[in-house]
Amino acid sequence: MLSAVFKRIFPIFWLLLSALNGYTQGVPENNPLFDDSEVARIDITINPEYLQAILQAGNEESNTEYPATFSFTSSKFTTVIDNVGFRLRGNTSRYAKKKSFKVSFNTFEPGKKLKGIEKLNLNGEHNDPSIIRSKLVWDLMGGIGLPAPRANHVRLYINNQYHGLYINVEHIDENFVKARFGNNNGNLYKCLYPADLTYRSSDPNAYKFVQNGYRVYDLKTNTEQDNYADIAQLIDVINRSPVSELPAKLEPVFDVNNFLKYLAIETLTGNWDGYSYNKNNFYLYRNTATGRFEFIPYDTDNTFGIDWFGIDWATRNVTSWASSQARPLTKNILAVEVYRKRYYFYLKQLINGAFSANTIQSKSLALRSKIETYATTDPYRPLDYGWSSSDFYSSYFNALGGHVKYGLIPYVTKRIQFANSQFSIDNIPPIVSNVSWLTYGYKVPVTVFADVDDEEKTNLKLYFKADEGNWQSIDMQNTNRNHYMATIGPWDKPVKHISIYLEATDKTGKKTREPLYSEYTVEFNEIAIPLCINEVMTSNQSTFPDEYGNYSDWIELYNYGNNPISLQGMSISDSLGKPGKWVLPSITINPGEFLLLWADGQPERGKNHLPFRLSSQGEEIGLFTSKTDGYKLIDGYQFGKIAKNESFGYYPNAVGLPQALLSPTPGKSNVFTSKRIDMVLPEIIAYPNPFTESVTISLSYPPAYDYTISIVNPQGITVLEHYMKKDDNPKLTWHPQNLSKGIYIIVFKIHGKQQLIQPQKIIFEKNLN
Numbered sequence: 001m002l003s004a005v006f007k008r009i010f011p012i013f014w015l016l017l018s019a020l021n022g023y024t025q026g027v028p029e030n031n032p033l034f035d036d037s038e039v040a041r042i043d044i045t046i047n048p049e050y051l052q053a054i055l056q057a058g059n060e061e062s063n064t065e066y067p068a069t070f071s072f073t074s075s076k077f078t079t080v081i082d083n084v085g086f087r088l089r090g091n092t093s094r095y096a097k098k099k100s101f102k103v104s105f106n107t108f109e110p111g112k113k114l115k116g117i118e119k120l121n122l123n124g125e126h127n128d129p130s131i132i133r134s135k136l137v138w139d140l141m142g143g144i145g146l147p148a149p150r151a152n153h154v155r156l157y158i159n160n161q162y163h164g165l166y167i168n169v170e171h172i173d174e175n176f177v178k179a180r181f182g183n184n185n186g187n188l189y190k191c192l193y194p195a196d197l198t199y200r201s202s203d204p205n206a207y208k209f210v211q212n213g214y215r216v217y218d219l220k221t222n223t224e225q226d227n228y229a230d231i232a233q234l235i236d237v238i239n240r241s242p243v244s245e246l247p248a249k250l251e252p253v254f255d256v257n258n259f260l261k262y263l264a265i266e267t268l269t270g271n272w273d274g275y276s277y278n279k280n281n282f283y284l285y286r287n288t289a290t291g292r293f294e295f296i297p298y299d300t301d302n303t304f305g306i307d308w309f310g311i312d313w314a315t316r317n318v319t320s321w322a323s324s325q326a327r328p329l330t331k332n333i334l335a336v337e338v339y340r341k342r343y344y345f346y347l348k349q350l351i352n353g354a355f356s357a358n359t360i361q362s363k364s365l366a367l368r369s370k371i372e373t374y375a376t377t378d379p380y381r382p383l384d385y386g387w388s389s390s391d392f393y394s395s396y397f398n399a400l401g402g403h404v405k406y407g408l409i410p411y412v413t414k415r416i417q418f419a420n421s422q423f424s425i426d427n428i429p430p431i432v433s434n435v436s437w438l439t440y441g442y443k444v445p446v447t448v449f450a451d452v453d454d455e456e457k458t459n460l461k462l463y464f465k466a467d468e469g470n471w472q473s474i475d476m477q478n479t480n481r482n483h484y485m486a487t488i489g490p491w492d493k494p495v496k497h498i499s500i501y502l503e504a505t506d507k508t509g510k511k512t513r514e515p516l517y518s519e520y521t522v523e524f525n526e527i528a529i530p531l532c533i534n535e536v537m538t539s540n541q542s543t544f545p546d547e548y549g550n551y552s553d554w555i556e557l558y559n560y561g562n563n564p565i566s567l568q569g570m571s572i573s574d575s576l577g578k579p580g581k582w583v584l585p586s587i588t589i590n591p592g593e594f595l596l597l598w599a600d601g602q603p604e605r606g607k608n609h610l611p612f613r614l615s616s617q618g619e620e621i622g623l624f625t626s627k628t629d630g631y632k633l634i635d636g637y638q639f640g641k642i643a644k645n646e647s648f649g650y651y652p653n654a655v656g657l658p659q660a661l662l663s664p665t666p667g668k669s670n671v672f673t674s675k676r677i678d679m680v681l682p683e684i685i686a687y688p689n690p691f692t693e694s695v696t697i698s699l700s701y702p703p704a705y706d707y708t709i710s711i712v713n714p715q716g717i718t719v720l721e722h723y724m725k726k727d728d729n730p731k732l733t734w735h736p737q738n739l740s741k742g743i744y745i746i747v748f749k750i751h752g753k754q755q756l757i758q759p760q761k762i763i764f765e766k767n768l769n
Contacts, residue, residue: 003136004499006114009438015030015269017282027179028150028316031115031116031150032074032076032077032115033072033077033114033115033117033120034150034151034152034168034170034505035074035076035077035152036135036151036153037154038074038075038370039073039152039153039154039155039165039370039374040073040077040152040154040155040168041072041073041074041075041154041155041157041158041369042070042071042073042103042122042154042155042156042157042166042168043069043070043071043073043157043158043273044068044069044070044101044103044156044157044158044159045068045069045071045159046066046067046068046069046086046158046159046231047066047067047068047158048066048159050066050067051066051158051159053066054066054086054087054088055099055630056666056711059088059092060088060094060095062087062088063087063088064087065085065086065102065104065107066085066086066087067083067084067085067086067108068079068085068086068103069082069083069084070084070086070103070105070114072114075364077115078671081105081112081114083108083109084103084104084105084107084108085102085103085104085105085106085107085108086101086102086104087101087102087104088100088101089101089102089121089122089123090123090637093123093124093126096124096126096384097126097383097384098122098124098126098378098380098381098383098384099124099154099405100121100122100124100162100166101121101122102119102121102171102373102376103119103120103122104118104255105117105118105119106118106119109601110601110611111574111601111611111612111613112601112613113175113275113615115617116175116179116619116694117170117171117175118171118173118175119171119173120168120169120170120171121168121169121170121171122154122156122166122167122168122169123166123167123169123260123301124164124166124169124380125166125167125301125722126380126381126384126385126623127301127302127306127384127403128301128306129385129387129391129392129400129404130364130368130392130396130408131153131165131167131371131375131381131392132364132367132368132371132408133300133301133303133304133306133408133553134151134167134169134299134300134301134303135152135153135167136269136304136360136363136364136367137265137269137271137300137303138150138151138169138300139151139259139353139363139461140265140269140350140355141262141265141297143354144261144265144346144349144350144354144436145258145261145433145451146154146182146258146262146265146297147176147177147180147258147296148296148297149169149170149171149172149176149293149298150169150170151167151168151169151170152168153165153166153171153367153370153371153374154166154167154168155167155374157162157163159295162377162378162379163376163379163380163622163686164374164378164379164380164381165371165375165378165381168732169410172188172190172283172296172298173188173220174188174220174221174575174578176296177285177287177294177296177468177495178575179573179591180294181285181287181289181294181436182289182436182438183287183288183289183578184221184575184578184594185221185222185288185580186221186285186286186287186288186577187221187227187230187231187285187286188219188220188221188224188284188285188286189217189218189220189231189282189283189284189285190217190218190220190283190298190369190614191216191217191218191275191280191281191282191283191652192212192214192216192218192280192703193198193212193216193278193279194279194280194282195210195212195216195275195279195280195282196279196326196327196328197234197235197238197239197275197279197327197328197329198239198324198326198328199235199236199238199240199328200235201232201545202232202236203232204227204228204229204231204232205228206227206230206671207228207231207232207235207270208230211624217231219436220283229754230286230293231284231286231293231301233253234253234254234284234293237249237253237254238250238254238328238329238332238602239328239332239334241282243332243336245591246332246333246335246336247336247339247516247517248516248517248518248708249336250333251292251293251515251516251517251518252291252292252515252518253292253293253474254292254293254295255287255290255293255294255295255432256333256339257342257432257433257434258294258295258433258434259295259329259333260333260339260342260343260346261346261433262295262297263276263321263330263334263343263346263348263438264331264343264346264347264349264350264457264595265355266297266321267318267321267347267419268318268347268351268355268415268419269300269303269304269355270303270304270305270306270307270311270313270314270316270411270415270417271300271302271303272297272302272307272311272313273300273301273302274299274300275295275327275329275330276322276327276330277321277322277323277327278323279323279325279327280299281297281298281299282295282296283295283296284296287435289436289437290435290436290520291521304406304408304409304411304412304666305399305404305405305406305407305408305499306403306404306405307403307405308403312405312698313411313415314411314414314415314418315414315418317422317632318347318419318422318423319334319422319423333383334650341425341672342428342431342704343430344423344424344425344698345425345428345431345453346453347419347423348425349417351419351420352423355412355416356416357409357412357413359418360408360409360412361409361412364396364408364409365396368396372392372393375460376389376392385400385402387400389657393637395407395408396408396409397409397410398410399437407693411675427455427456427508427510428510429454429504429506429510429511429512429667430452430453430454430456430460430503430504430505430506430510430511430512431452431453431454431512432450432452432457432502432512432514433450433451433452433453433514434449434450434451434458435448435449435450435502435514435520436448436449436450437449437500437520437522439489439524440490440520442466442490442491442494442495442524444523446487446488446489446490446498447485447486447487448462448484448485448486448487448488448500449483449484449485450476450485450502450514451482451483451484452482452484452504453482454504454506455506456506456507456508456510457507458504458505458506459475459504459505459506460472460475460476460478460483460484460502460503460504460508460581461473461474461475461476461502461503461504461505462486462488462499462500462502463501463502463503464488464498464499464500465498465499466491466495466497467495467496467497467498472485472488474488476502477609477740477742480526487743492555496524497521497522497523497524498520498522498524499520499521499522500515500519500520500522501514501515501519501520502514512658523607527625527629527632527633527634529561529565529625529634530559530560530561530562530565530654531557531558531559531560531561531589531623531634531635532557532558532560532563532623532634532635532650532654533555533556533557533558533592533621533622533635533636533637533649534556534558534649534650534653534654534670535553535555535556535558535647535648535649535650535661535664535665535666535670536553536556536614536621536639536642536647536648536649537553537554537614537642537645537646537647537648537664537666538553538614538615538616538639538642538648539616539642539643539644539645539646540552540553540555540631540645541645542645543603543645543664543666544664546598546600546605547606547640548605549715550600551598552598552599552600552613553598553600553613553614554596554597554598554599554666555596555597555599555610555614555621556571556594556595556596556597556649556666556667557589557592557594557595557596557597557623558589558593558594558595558653558654559589559591559592559593559594560591560592560653560654561591562591563591564588564589564590564591565588566585566586566587566588567584567585567587567588567589567595568585568587568588568626569583569584569625569626569627569628569721570583570584570623570624570625570626571583571584571620571623571624571627571631572584572597572610572621572623572624573612573621573622573624574599574612574614574615574619574620574621574622575620576620576622576633576636576638579622579631579633580624580627580631581611582610582611582612583613583768584597584751585605585607585608594667594668595608596608596666596667597609597610597757598610599612599613599614600611600613616642616643617641618638618639618640618641619637619638619639620636620637620638620639621636621637622635622637623634623635634715642660643660646660646661646662646664646666647660647661647664647665647666648660648661649670650670651670651671652669653669653670661683663752670683673748684697684698684699684709684746684748684760685697685698685699686698686746686760686762689762689763690762690763690764690765691763691764691765692764692765693735694733694734694735694736695733695734695762696730696731696732696733696734697709697731697732697733697734697746698730698732699730699731706723706724706725707724707748707749708721708722708723708724708749709721709722709732709746709748710722710746710747710748710749710764711734711744711745711746711747712744712745712747713739713740713742713744719736719739719744720734736764739764740764741764741765742763742764743761743762743763743764744761744762744763744764745760745761746760746761746762
């Protein structure tokens with residue numbers, strides 16, 4: 001039987017193992033809402049009076065949301081969602097004939113999502129005759145590893161009338177940052193004109209100033225606290241640090257390398273409506289895992305030669321791209337030689353790759369071919385500037401006059417020509433970026449990820465120490481292109497934190513330390529309280545009603561200790577990165593007792609009703625200590641898709657493995673039915689471990705079904721997969737032969753079942769080559 005402590009961390013560990021396959025920092029899972037292999041159809045069905053109110057002259061600045069029905073249709077995914085919010089969005093587009101819209105799934109039903117998304121931005125792109133400029137920029141940013149929104153073209157119909165071709169752009173919110181950084185409990189600021197990041201005062205409240213009817217640095221999360229101390233500190237460091245001290249002071253609080261990537265794209269695409277020129281259109285998110293602010297770009301339609309100032313953006317010098325006015329973030333960073341060289345490296349990398357004339361032309365014409373039918377029949381596209389169907393085709397190669405100073409493709413050719421004449425760069429040390437890690441406790445292995453950019457083959461080494469112990473090192477493995485990873489730990493004794501830094505060396509001997517100064521700190525935040533999320537149900541159709549007779553999602557808590565436990569101050573959340581989502585009522589659970597909580601999104605119905613619902617497609621759930629105690633994790637896990645009237649929970653109660661349960665038992669002990677495996681799962685035994693030549697793998701006893709034993713290498717690749725009959729001797733011997741030394745994981749799975757037993761880590765200490 002597994003220990004209660006292992007019970008609590010196992011689901012996170014299995015999530016970690018799953019992440020080893022194809023992990024890429026900053027890139028969320030594929031989502032059919034943003035699939036750009038076709039032009040999907042979106043339908044909005046809304047009361048005509050509501051639509052009239054939205055489009056009524058004089059209501060352009062209104063953010064009132066009206067109820068509507070949303071449907072999404074593509075060859076891969078079709079759905080209909082009732083009771084969504086629908087309104088105008090944007091800035092100047094609110095006054096355009098072709099307007100942009102926002103769809104909010106959670107306006108009238110808190111917690112409601114579609115494929116993990118709460119809101120969609122439907123942008124009309126009325127300034128762009130090609131209707132692809134912003135899509136090209138988003139794809140450039142995503143391709144270089146920036147935390148950029150996903151985007152795709154869609155056909156919009158309102159009340160069954162074709163409203164035109166739109167670009168569907170992912171909304172930046174707590175779901176967005178969670179998908180990119182693994183947490184969403186940090187401060188997220190939306191920064192609009194005139195957000196120049198200049199120093200105003202040592203008082204954080206000075207940055208709450210309002211202009212044009214909005215806070216320039218508008219806090220979108222943690223709004224109840226309304227604490228601006230972190231952004232005030234960032235702005236202080238940017239503005240008041242001498243250039244010689246800037247790296248040491250800035251790197252602990254800001255992701256410099258990703259900003260340099262953004263700056264290279266901003267400069268090449270002529271994105272004057274961003275930070276460096278127009279002090280506009282970006283978000284800042286304080287990543288609570290690293291303590292650093294992440295720069296997130298926003299709104300990229302004024303690019304590729306679109307101009308309203310009489311400036312030739314194709315020839316503007318890349319070394320002095322920013323406005324002549326105060327732009328301390330761009331100017332002070334580029335005043336540091338090592339950062340300036342990295343900026344030049346990214347410029348060259350883009351010019352020789354994703355921004356090359358051939359690449360942009362090929363992608364642009366492929367997009368044009370895909371959207372041309374819907375663009376040329378768009379009834380709203382001609383209304384603002386009188387563009388004809390021939391103008392749509394022509395705009396890819398020719399200027400159209402007015403604000404369209406360049407054809408899209410000629411702009412790229414000229415931009416590259418002038419940029420190449422404006423800077424030069426020699427071989428520089430490797431650039432290490434996107435350092436991140438997965439862990440939920442010292443008893444779970446910590447997996448560290450990083451990206452390396454360099455023209456030479458690079459060796460990347462991870463240095464680490466537990467608390468105040470001695471420094472150790474391990475080579476990181478190149479998993480895919482420029483992505484690296486390494487796994488360290490677990491630790492036998494309690495550890496509060498580990499310190500890490502990375503060192504990259506290319507074949508010419510050039511070295512880089514990341515960060516340049518100090519180290520990253522990985523905090524462990526766990527506590528042993530005998531309370532667990534024993535069982536959850538995400539699609540309760542007919543199993544057990546609440547006190548109102550409704551069949552709602554539910555969560556079962558269980559006290560498996562010997563003393564009563566008060567829930568006062570504890571919180572529960574459907575996001576492990578946002579622990580304070582709902583503070584539980586002052587209820588005491590006695591030893592051996594269960595408590596049922598209804599995840600129905602209706603907390604007004606009683607103290608056992610929560611303000612969120614659970615997704616039957618899979619998500620995560622966490623139980624935490626109070627805010628005063630630092631929101632330490634008591635219990636939590638991710639779960640996958642759960643069938644109707646089935647549940648997911650521990651078997652046996654609290655100390656078993658979390659798994660799908662065919663027979664839900666709300667308020668009672670979890671059980672298996674005859675359809676399930678009638679046994680406690682065996683344990684994996686591996687010896688010797690560590691090993692130098694071979695390892696023998698066996699099970700504590702044969703399971704009742706056929707099964708597979710697999711071995712996964714540090715890159716997440718399966719190097720051995722061994723099918724076993726239930727009657728076979730549960731033992732095999734593995735000889736790694738020509739494989740590299742390092743950490744490998746043994747994974748056991750029963751055929752056709754969802755049960756998994758504890759993965760076993762083994763260490764191969766000697767490379768036989």
